[in-house]
Amino acid sequence: MNILVFTKRVAATQEEELRIRDEGAAVDLSKVPFKINDWDNYSVEEAVRIVEKEGGTVTAISIGDAESDEVLRRAIAMGAKDGFLIESDAVMHDPGARSRLILNFIKKENVPFDVIFTGVQSEDDQFGCVGGILGAILGLPYSSMVIGIDAIEKDHMIIRRELEGGLQERVKLAVPCVLSIQSGINEPRYVSIMGIRKASKVERKVFKAADYPAENAPGIEIVRWTYPAKKGGATMLAGELDVMCGQLLGILKEKGVYQ
Amino acid sequence: MSYALIVAEVRRGVFEERNLDSVGLAALLGKETVLFVPEGPYQIPEKIADTIVRAKTAEETFLNPLNLTKMLEQIFAGRGKPDYLIFTQSSSGMECAPYSAGFFGLPVITDVSAYDKDKGIFYKSYYSDKVFGEFKPAGGAAVVLTVRSGSFKECAAERSVAAKIEELSGIAETEGRVFIEYVEEEKSDIDITKADFLLSVGRGIGNKDEIPAYEDLANKLKAVLSGSRPVIDKMWLPKPRQVGTSGKTVKPKVYLAMGISGAFQHIAGMKDSDCIIAVNKDTEAPIFQYAHFGIIADIHKVRDKLKEIVNG
Numbered sequence: 061m062n063i064l065v066f067t068k069r070v071a072a073t074q075e076e077e078l079r080i081r082d083e084g085a086a087v088d089l090s091k092v093p094f095k096i097n098d099w100d101n102y103s104v105e106e107a108v109r110i111v112e113k114e115g116g117t118v119t120a121i122s123i124g125d126a127e128s129d130e131v132l133r134r135a136i137a138m139g140a141k142d143g144f145l146i147e148s149d150a151v152m153h154d155p156g157a158r159s160r161l162i163l164n165f166i167k168k169e170n171v172p173f174d175v176i177f178t179g180v181q182s183e184d185d186q187f188g189c190v191g192g193i194l195g196a197i198l199g200l201p202y203s204s205m206v207i208g209i210d211a212i213e214k215d216h217m218i219i220r221r222e223l224e225g226g227l228q229e230r231v232k233l234a235v236p237c238v239l240s241i242q243s244g245i246n247e248p249r250y251v252s253i254m255g256i257r258k259a260s261k262v263e264r265k266v267f268k269a270a271d272y273p274a275e276n277a278p279g280i281e282i283v284r285w286t287y288p289a290k291k292g293g294a295t296m297l298a299g300e301l302d303v304m305c306g307q308l309l310g311i312l313k314e315k316g317v318y319q
Numbered sequence: 320m321s322y323a324l325i326v327a328e329v330r331r332g333v334f335e336e337r338n339l340d341s342v343g344l345a346a347l348l349g350k351e352t353v354l355f356v357p358e359g360p361y362q363i364p365e366k367i368a369d370t371i372v373r374a375k376t377a378e379e380t381f382l383n384p385l386n387l388t389k390m391l392e393q394i395f396a397g398r399g400k401p402d403y404l405i406f407t408q409s410s411s412g413m414e415c416a417p418y419s420a421g422f423f424g425l426p427v428i429t430d431v432s433a434y435d436k437d438k439g440i441f442y443k444s445y446y447s448d449k450v451f452g453e454f455k456p457a458g459g460a461a462v463v464l465t466v467r468s469g470s471f472k473e474c475a476a477e478r479s480v481a482a483k484i485e486e487l488s489g490i491a492e493t494e495g496r497v498f499i500e501y502v503e504e505e506k507s508d509i510d511i512t513k514a515d516f517l518l519s520v521g522r523g524i525g526n527k528d529e530i531p532a533y534e535d536l537a538n539k540l541k542a543v544l545s546g547s548r549p550v551i552d553k554m555w556l557p558k559p560r561q562v563g564t565s566g567k568t569v570k571p572k573v574y575l576a577m578g579i580s581g582a583f584q585h586i587a588g589m590k591d592s593d594c595i596i597a598v599n600k601d602t603e604a605p606i607f608q609y610a611h612f613g614i615i616a617d618i619h620k621v622r623d624k625l626k627e628i629v630n631g
């Protein structure tokens with residue numbers, strides 16, 4: 061089974077203070093560290109596990125600037141055979157534009173595949189759309205929130221997808237198909253610095269996004285960036301650590317959950 | 320004809336409450352509202368839409384992007400394409416919305432949490448709510464949207480008359496994607512929904528080796544330990560301990576969140592707690608917007624200090 065897996069390098073903003081620049085025109089990411097999108101880590105792992113069992117190859121593909129080579133090396137260290145970078149210096153905020161770029165790339169380069177994996181969403185923009193749009197424009201079956209692959213046959217797969225509140229549904233999908241993988245589907249392997257260094261010796265191919273122009277489909281535009289509206293917020297406890305912790309215990313007592 | 324089409328979610332015979340957020344956004348958009356639903360014996364508030372179209376198919380075949388796009392094609396053939404095609408930002412919405420966008424060649428904006436009527440702008444979260452993007456469909460074209468639950472419910476006004484009911488039949492079911500069965504979550508001895516006091520830990524705890532120390536704190540405080548999704552994904556805690564949309568919805572007297580940033584899927588599962596206390600080292604963490612009390616500090620230090628005080 062040949063699997064294409066899309067992987068993205070994203071800003072790790074969870075612990076960072078983000079500043080908006082130029083009156084809303086841009087978000088300043090110059091001091092923010094970057095990493096592999098968490099969801100893609102799970103989908104690369106899932107793809108590698110499948111080919112380890114069933115045979116075939118995993119090809120990791122990333123759209124982004126030259127730095128995105130980092131996530132390709134990482135995927136190769138995990139077990140992908142090839143890494144393709146579709147280089148684009150401009151950030152593409154519109155997921156539709158990204159999906160159409162992928163479609164044109166796959167067609168023009170004649171990239172063979174049985175299954176395409178994406179993560180459910182990327183941590184930065186949280187659009188969660190590239191896989192679904194791609195499935196539709198390729199005319200293939202699609203499923204998102206995939207939390208288990210129970211069986212793989214020549215012409216179909218049995219998967220489990222996550223619904224709400226711990227409920228799942230089991231679904232049969234014809235192959236070829238596109239799947240968006242949910243976090244927690246597996247336990248991604250550890251990737252060592254040594255492994256990544258070794259992976260650097262495997263050649264990665266670089267393509268230019270401009271060579272795969274999409275026809276003019278209606279898109280979305282970003283008008284500007286803003287900070288979230290403040291909702292009133294919490295009463296902040298202040299002072300030394302023991303003072304704050306004392307106050308916290310006081311609140312627990314007052315609420316009657318701790319004596 | 321100018322209208323908003325809402326694809327409603329019915330799960331296990333229940334018309335999901337989050338559909339009201341879609342109804343609310345449609346009202347804000349000021350369009351005639353058509354609500355598209357599957358067959359079933361469930362109740363729908365009759366006055367929430369102008370028209371209700373009932374598909375002659377069950378919920379499991381309805382919320383299937385391959386079947387759904389074919390049904391939408393039938394609807395569009397009769398009414399024309401809608402100005403807005405609205406889903407909820409949920410498992411099925413996140414699957415069906417982009418697929419429909421690709422299928423019909425429409426742009427899509429997901430996780431919409433606010434709308435500016437004057438500017439025609441949709442607000443969408445970026446970087447887990449640290450920044451919001453103001454988006455609009457280029458050239459004012461029709462657009463597919465998914466709606467963050469809890470965002471527009473209050474805008475869902477009742478109409479004076481009950482909705483007109485229409486039926487959609489002759490539905491072709493695809494072979495490409497077929498529902499087999501629902502799968503229930505494993506049973507667990509601990510029911511976090513019954514606890515009065517939850518100590519909930521997030522990715523901020525850093526690694527699995529920290530769990531025992533938080534378990535110990537929970538025991539000393541007589542709290543039950545729960546966690547955010549990454550903690551469960553990494554198997555640091557079992558799945559039945561997960562709080563959030565894809566885990567449990569909890570309403571304890573006190574919810575003490577340590578090292579949790581406050582993504583909406585997490586907030587949706589705990590926002591109705593009587594008292595929310597958040598500990599985080601990031602002053603900008605979105606969870607402080609929902610908490611009653613906050614502490615900006617290293618969670619491990621707070622943990623150790625609490626234990627020290629409690630031990631006396």
Ligand SMILES: Cc1cc2nc3c(=O)[nH]c(=O)nc-3n(C[C@H](O)[C@H](O)[C@H](O)COP(=O)(O)OP(=O)(O)OC[C@H]3O[C@@H](n4cnc5c(N)ncnc54)[C@H](O)[C@@H]3O)c2cc1C
Pocket residue numbers: 074075180181205409410447520521522523524546547548549550561562563564565566567577578579580581582583584585588598599600601604616617618619
């Ligand atoms: C379909 C879907 C369903 C989902 N369902 C759920 C769900 O049910 N429940 C859920 O929780 N999530 C769910 N998520 C995931 C959600 O979007 C977030 O990714 C997740 O909630 C983030 O968890 P977190 O806050 O623990 O981690 P992060 O967002 O990484 O936050 C970690 C926090 O810890 C803080 N921190 C780090 N170190 C320290 C320290 N030493 N001291 C103090 N603070 C520290 C950081 O500042 C940060 O705020 C779902 C996502 C999708 C797409």
